[in-house]
Amino acid sequence: MRRSASPFASLAHDRWRPLTAGGPTSSAPLLRVEGLTFRYRRGRQPAIRDLSVELEAGEVLLVAGPSGCGKSTLIRAVNGLIPHAYPGDLTGSVWIDHARIAERPLREIARMVGTVLQDPAKQIVGSTVEAELAFGPENLGVPPAAIRDRIAAVMARAGIVGLQGRDTAALSGGERQLLAVAGALMLTPSLYVIDEPLANLDPATAARLMAILRELADEGHGVVIVEHRVEEALDLRPDRVLYLDAGEARYLGPVEGFFEVADPGVVKVPFEVALAHERRLARRAGLSEGWAATPKGAATNVGPPRLVFESVHVTLGDQHVLRGLSASLAQRQIVAVLGPNGSGKTTLFRTALRLLEPDAGTVTVDGERTTQRSVAQLARVLGYVFQSPSQMLFARTVREELLFGPRNLGLPHDDGFAMEALRRTELHDLEGILDRPPLSLSFGQQKRLALAIALALQPPTLVLDEPSAGQDHGTATRFMAAVAGIPGLESVYFVTHDVDLALTHADRILVIRDGQIAADGSPREVVQDEEAWRACNLRRTSLIAANLAWEPAPGRFLDAVTLARAVLAHELAGRSAGEARAAGEGG
Structure with a gap:
């Protein structure tokens, strides 16, 4: 399929075009994976086994499957991180047009394959939005005037014009995700590989991203997207689905056939x-x-307030993030916080832990102002799990990560204690887990390790930022159920863009928009006002509609x-x- 001409495509500079050994041809697929098997150096079994798949120009491939099935390994093999950055035993081959990936340096592969990682914080290097977008073309020697024109076009297409001039460190997780997508657009590669983008995006922004990717495919680019939330990914209108399990292809074909086996x-x-x-x-x-x-019905005895915000204002740079927000979260309550990207959800709880100080207003924990407590003291009450787990991980081994906090607070800190924390987060079965470097774990495993670290301090309340990121649907559901059943844990407050996860696991929903509370109530109460729900960039999923139609449990989904x-x-x-x-x- 030939690429159609478009004003956006015409902005491409010659040095931004993908390098291939002969250029695109009609006789070869854009992507060809042949008999791919790969075992990581520390792994006992291959992460992916004898996988073969092809992708034509203009085609969209959705890759789904349980956590640990080999999805991210496939992405790494396509974008060259395997074998160039991840050593191990590799057989089979990956081709982009006529270029064999294993034989090309990463610099050239980056011009053929645009990658968006699960954790956008790992790929953003510029201090400002414009510096990040300019990074790739600057390294290719593109003239500054052409780069400026390209940045303007890419920001408009990615819907991030409002981020102009912002420091990347002050962006929300979702804003970083969109910036990472825009960074991939800057080099106009032949193929885009996107690893679980929806976890960091509110539903309306996610739909916009799906539309952008569909446009790219319609222009002749190839798109490979890994995503657990298949319902939302259907907005992309994928041509085929690859379902992986235990490193092997269990299904490859049209969406309709996938629904028969999913x-x-x-x-x-x-x-x-x-x-x-x-x-x-x-x-x-x-x-x-x-x-x-x-x-079961909704919880009724929620107890006294645990965390109270009174007229809290927070400014980051020149951005007013929280604008006089007031809310009271109870001692025995599961509260989900929803809202658009950049609305202040993460900032709210960072303020509670004194990781950020408010410009005005007060925050109290168990009736005492947070200014009267240290961060360490607050962490004994509010166990905080960051949106990006790499922000919590610093030690050489998992053992050291788990025992650092308890040792400093005089709590039990032996291997038995560490393994119990890992058991609660389903990490105890990983071979040699205590001696593994934390950053060698997958993104989803790092998320669970971050939770284990928070649990090691035995807090009565957990604060989870995007708990489903990096987890398949089943693991995320079990994860939330297991957290709610932890002995001694009184309450859970979590930030998420997965509206179904929020509505099915929370007793109460807070919706934040523009730094203020836009809605507050039970799951059923907050979704009844469909106009207000959509105004906060939320969508009414098929599960919401079914729960409203059947009403199986009063007040709960x-x-x-x-x-x-x-x-x-x-x-x-x-x-x-x-x-x-x-x-x-x-x-």
């Missing part, structure tokens, strides 16, 4: 797909009327699998009642 307990699919899946299981198993568990089973149990009960009436009338 497990809604692992990947997030539209509710109708989850219902059809559970209906197939029910038919095979012959399930009875008592199959579905009775949903159910996850897709639990709701599907409740619906089927209701249908079964209705059939049983009808059969009983028919039998009675017949008698």
Whole structure:
């Protein structure tokens, strides 16, 4: 497929065009992966096994599967980080047009493959937005005037004109994600590989990103996107889905066929797909009327306030992030915080830990002003897990990470204590985990290690920033359920862009917009006002619609699998009642 001409594409400078061994041709696919097998140097088993897949120019491939299935390994093999940055045993090959990736230096590969990592903080090097966007073309010797023109076009296309002049250190996680996407656009590569972009983006911004990627594909670029939240990724209209499990391809084909094999307990699919899946299981198993568990109601005894914000103002640089925000979070409550990118969600809790100081207003923890406590003392009450786990990790080994805080606070700090913290976060089964360097773990594993570090201080309250990032749908669901069941843990406050995760696990929803509370109430209360919901860049998912239609539990929402089973149990009960009436009338 030839690329169509477009005003945006015409801005490309000759030195920005992808380097290939002969250039794009109609006879070869844009991407060709042949018999790829790779085992990391420290791994016992291959992370990916005998994988073969092709991608034509103008095509979109969605890659899905459980955590640890090999998705990120595939991305690294395509963008050259394997074998150039990750040593190990590699067989098979990866080609972009006629260029074999393993034989090209990373500098050249970067001009063929634009990459957006799971954690955008790891790829942003510029101190300002403009410096970050200029970094790539400057290193290729592109004239300054051409770079300036390109920056203006890319910022407009990526929807980040409002970030002009900002320091990258002051950006929110979602704003960094968009900046990373814009950085990839600067070099106009043939192929874009995007690793789980939706975790850091509010739903409206995520939809805008999907539209940008679809436009790139329509212009003739290839797009490979790794994403657990399949329902939102469908906005991209992928041509095919690759489903990986245990490093092997379990499915490669159209979206419709993928829905036939997808497990809604692992990947997030539209509710109708989850219902059809559970209906197939029910038919095979012959399930009875008592199959579905009775949903629990919302918590009522929330206790006294744990964390209180009173007219809090916070300014970062020249940006007014929190604007007189007031809120009271209870001692025994699960609270989810939603809102657009850059609205102040993360800033709110950083202020509570005194990682940021407010310009005005007060913050109290258990009735005492935070200014009367040190950061270490506050961490004993509020265990904070950062959005980017690399911000928490500094020690040489996992053991040292876990025992650093408890040792300094006079708490137990032996290997048994460390393994218990790892068990709570499903990391205890990893081979040699205590002696592994923390940054050698996958992004999702780093997130769970960060939680284990917070739990090691035995706080009564956990504050989680984007807990589902790097986790497949099933792992994220188990993760939140396990956190809620930790002995001694009284409350959980979490920031997320995954509205379904928020609505199914929280007793209360706070929605922040422009640094102020825009909505506050139970899950059902906050979604009833659809106009206000959409005004905060949120979307009404198929699961929200299904919960509102079926109302299985007053005040609470159910996850897709639990709701599907409740619906089927209701249908079964209705059939049983009808059969009983028919039998009675017949008698």
